[in-house]
Each structure stands twice: as structure tokens, then as C-alpha cells.
Amino acid sequence: MLRLVHSGFGADASFDDEFESTYGGWTTFLKMLQHSLERRPGAPAQTVAFSRRSGVCPAEAWKRIAATGELDQGIAVPGHPPGYGGFVGPALNDSYLAVFCEGEGSALVTITWVLYGLPGSQVQRIRAHWRALVDRLFPPPAPFAQ
DSSP, rough: OOOOOOOOOOGGGGGGGHHHHHHHHHHHHHHHHHHHHHHSTTTOOOEEEEEEOOOOOHHHHHHHHHHTTTGGEEEEEEEEOOEEEEEEEEEGTEEEEEEEHHHHHEEHHHEEEEEEESSSHHHHHHHHHHHHHHHHHHHOOOOOOO
């Protein structure tokens, strides 16, 4: 049995977006946990995760990621709210990809891979591939010039 308690929100409206985003975030993280416990119990895993402000709304961020065809390489896990998704990669030892496009205005895009039993070199290739993909879709801000 798992009991999840999440607190720390203020009572005023400035916390509304953060509170609303927890539904999609926790749904996705709990599905990742469920996958690990049901399909890969005890398997060694490495996590690759990073986030980027997209400069576009969550729906547009999701559309850009989906248009790459990368998500089609996995099996979609049902039950995610819009802007969130989980995908199982059979060619990657049933590794789990979670995609988050959340927030109001400029979406925060988070890519999280839970990679089971892959060699370090393959983990590094996956990390580099997805980092380059996110950089192409959502270019990082220019460095601060002095």
C-alpha cells in the first residue's frame, strides 16, 4: 500500500496553477512507479531527467514533441491527463519515458527516462539524443552578455 501526502500550498490564488499541475505530475510519477514494481521489480535502473522552459503553451510544446515521431517508438501508457504522457520502450528493456508539458503560458517541459539494465554508453546516447532534441525544439535562452 502506498499513501501519498502532498502539502505546502498557500491558500491564495497564486498557488492555483501549481496545485493543478500536481494532478498530472503525480499521475505520471505514480504510473512510472507502478510500471517499475509490476514489470521491472528489482531491476537496476538509471534515471535521465531534465527540464526546460519552452517559450510556448503546454499544448504547443506537446505537439512539437509528438511531431518528432519519438513518442511513436514506445507503447503509450493510458490514463495520463493532457500535457503528460508515459511510454514504454520495448526495444530498451521496457524502459519508461515520461513527458511533462505543464504550467500556464510558457510550458515547463520535463523529460524523464527510467532506463532498466542498459549499459552506460547507451544511457549516455539516450541522454545526448533527448537533450539535443529538446534543444532543437525549445532553444535554450542566450547566455547573459556582460
